Amino acid sequence: MVSHDADKMASRERLLVAAAAEFAARGFAGAKVDRIAAKAGLNKAMIYYHFRNKAALYREILAGVFRSAANAVAAEVRPEAPVDDQVRQFVRAIAREAAGRPHFASMWLRELADGGTHIDPPVLEQMRRVLAGLSGIIARGIDTGDFRPVQPLVVQLTVVGPILMLAASAPTRDRLSRLDGAFASAGLDDLLPYIECGAIGALRGLTDTAVSHASLSGRSRT
Amino acid sequence: MVSHDADKMASRERLLVAAAAEFAARGFAGAKVDRIAAKAGLNKAMIYYHFRNKAALYREILAGVFRSAANAVAAEVRPEAPVDDQVRQFVRAIAREAAGRPHFASMWLRELADGGTHIDPPVLEQMRRVLAGLSGIIARGIDTGDFRPVQPLVVQLTVVGPILMLAASAPTRDRLSRLDGAFASAGLDDLLPYIECGAIGALRGLTDTAVSHASLSGRSRT
DNA sequence: GTCTATATTTTGATAGAC
DNA sequence: GTCTATCAAAATATAGAC
Incomplete structure (x- = not known):
């Protein structure tokens, strides 16, 4: 629960929150990485910096x-x-x-x-x-x-x-x-x-x- | 329930059956029209002959x-x-x-x-x-x-x-x-x-x- | 009614600058 | 860590021959 990398955690956490909303509302296939990034106020590439791919994020x-x-x-x-x-x-x-x-x-x-x-x-x-x-x-x-x-x-x-x-x-x-x-x-x-x-x-x-x-x-x- | 156009109904019905399975298993976004057509043993274009689009078929x-x-x-x-x-x-x-x-x-x-x-x-x-x-x-x-x-x-x-x-x-x-x-x-x-x-x-x-x-x-x- | 071929968009993913 | 630019694949939909 305690954050090791405060810098890293900030954007990573924002992506998790945004992705959770997107996946819940539209499902895995219906969710779009562009929308997740936008909702998190970040660039699409950040998803692939923090997670292997869309499936890993979902999991x-x-x-x-x-x-x-x-x-x-x-x-x-x-x-x-x-x-x-x-x-x-x-x-x-x-x-x-x-x-x-x-x-x-x-x-x-x-x-x-x-x-x-x-x-x-x-x-x-x-x-x-x-x-x-x-x-x-x-x-x-x-x-x-x-x-x-x-x-x-x-x-x-x-x-x-x-x-x-x-x-x-x-x-x-x-x-x-x-x-x-x-x-x-x-x-x-x-x-x-x-x-x-x-x-x-x-x-x-x-x-x-x-x-x-x-x-x-x-x-x-x- | 009675079929008016026996010719038309055959392929239309096959598409409905195939699509139901595909939509149920993968959801609207996860379902692919190519897969539906293949499962029905028909060409992809037949979907658009019988239905306005993917959403209409789903509905x-x-x-x-x-x-x-x-x-x-x-x-x-x-x-x-x-x-x-x-x-x-x-x-x-x-x-x-x-x-x-x-x-x-x-x-x-x-x-x-x-x-x-x-x-x-x-x-x-x-x-x-x-x-x-x-x-x-x-x-x-x-x-x-x-x-x-x-x-x-x-x-x-x-x-x-x-x-x-x-x-x-x-x-x-x-x-x-x-x-x-x-x-x-x-x-x-x-x-x-x-x-x-x-x-x-x-x-x-x-x-x-x-x-x-x-x-x-x-x-x-x- | 059915198919082939193709146009058009969207999307997941990456390379590379800063 | 973050962004821009871009690629390659996939997917919806249509035009038109048969």
């Missing part, structure tokens, strides 16, 4: 996004707290990332849609840490007899999915709300209680709706 | 994706069924789209990340229909006294979000599962009961976790 940003998320989960979840609270802490950690880092949601969603093309070992390691944090919560909840066994990935999808969609859709909904008010009316404050309620309820098994899904079983892994 | 596919989803919801949800079942029918309609149309999830997620750049009135109308279907279910559930008032958009995010993430992440998880088994182990069969359980539980208000979220209230609409 560095992607790793930072997931590292920050993994750190947030690790810092916010208290293993000694009641398991219900741990779930809320996990949800809140993700929500805080989504709210505080405008690029977080878009970059995660894009990476999925792209088929994880840019996921290298450093990025993978951070994704692992996020999922591991949640796995620990569930394991402790099973230990205390509060939760039933559920695949951590399933819980992660149901928690992270809605948060990412809400955050990423904010610009779209703002634009669309002028045409149809139904799209506008939601913030994290509305969503989080609902997510927590659903997640904890499903983990405790309060509602048992695991009935016939025969009609879909043939296509479950497409 | 037509996007409208089809959402129209199909809206139709599925309208067809599958039975307003006279018990409200719990209606929720399951909605979930299943979305899940069937995600499972049966490989491009469905990626295109929706990308459109969000892109800030809805390509959403024109026809597309918007179909998005409206999906949300309206869910709004109706909730309204009927409130009428019968089974559900409490919740913003339809919030419910849609919690239902659709996880399904899209699961479907879109399938290729990524397949690739990553060789490195870490925790990413692989989930299909729609695992996810759907969990989503239904969570959604119905939250709609009925079985678990009340709507406690203090003061720490986030300041950043809820960022």
Whole structure:
């Protein structure tokens, strides 16, 4: 975190910030190095002075996004707290990332849609840490007899999915709300209680709706 | 649905199929017209014979994706069924789209990340229909006294979000599962009961976790 | 309806002066 | 460290023959 080369860091950091905005808004292919440089108030050549190429710049940003998320989960979840609270802490950690880092949601969603093309070992390691944090919560909840066994990935999808969609859709909904008010009316404050309620309820098994899904079983892994 | 010009439709349809795959896998900017033409076994110029340009082709596919989803919801949800079942029918309609149309999830997620750049009135109308279907279910559930008032958009995010993430992440998880088994182990069969359980539980208000979220209230609409 | 050939722009990347 | 100038490749789109 401490800057070794204050001179170098200044422009490098500006490029990272500008690139994060550009990549999040337009994706890897849609992002243009000229635009990144302009947004950073620097020349295009500076990108290639600080980074090997466009892909390397993207990877560095992607790793930072997931590292920050993994750190947030690790810092916010208290293993000694009641398991219900741990779930809320996990949800809140993700929500805080989504709210505080405008690029977080878009970059995660894009990476999925792209088929994880840019996921290298450093990025993978951070994704692992996020999922591991949640796995620990569930394991402790099973230990205390509060939760039933559920695949951590399933819980992660149901928690992270809605948060990412809400955050990423904010610009779209703002634009669309002028045409149809139904799209506008939601913030994290509305969503989080609902997510927590659903997640904890499903983990405790309060509602048992695991009935016939025969009609879909043939296509479950497409 | 019936083809007027059998000759014309053949190549046009092949282009639409090829383009859907290309756009879903690489996004609008990442997709290349040369690749679309090659995948359709046609010449690049044929794209401009059948469509005004790349953007028009994309818009037509996007409208089809959402129209199909809206139709599925309208067809599958039975307003006279018990409200719990209606929720399951909605979930299943979305899940069937995600499972049966490989491009469905990626295109929706990308459109969000892109800030809805390509959403024109026809597309918007179909998005409206999906949300309206869910709004109706909730309204009927409130009428019968089974559900409490919740913003339809919030419910849609919690239902659709996880399904899209699961479907879109399938290729990524397949690739990553060789490195870490925790990413692989989930299909729609695992996810759907969990989503239904969570959604119905939250709609009925079985678990009340709507406690203090003061720490986030300041950043809820960022 | 379908293809070849080509015009035009855009874009990622580099060489080299300062 | 930063910029100017420029290259080479790629990509969208069109004109026109068949």
